[in-house]
Amino acid sequence: MSDADRRTVRPVQGGPVMVQGPVRIEMPDGTVVDSDRFMVAICACRRSKDYPLCDTSHRRRR
Numbered sequence: 001m002s003d004a005d006r007r008t009v010r011p012v013q014g015g016p017v018m019v020q021g022p023v024r025i026e027m028p029d030g031t032v033v034d035s036d037r038f039m040v041a042i043c044a045c046r047r048s049k050d051y052p053l054c055d056t057s058h059r060r061r062r
């Protein structure tokens, strides 16, 4: 595999995990979430109302 074939995954400090799209996210409960975006923000804070996709809720203070 060449480096050009590798997907880039970029965790953001205190925020989502950015993944090169398009992606299919398979959730533990069997739900499937597709995104055709060039870069997909996967929520890592669990506060997104649009989980598993980031809705920027991580920016709000608790």
Ligand code: FES
Binding pocket: 014, 015, 016, 017, 042, 043, 044, 045, 046, 047, 048, 053, 054, 055, 056, 057, 058, 059
């Ligand atoms: S990481 Fe952005 S809402 Fe959770």
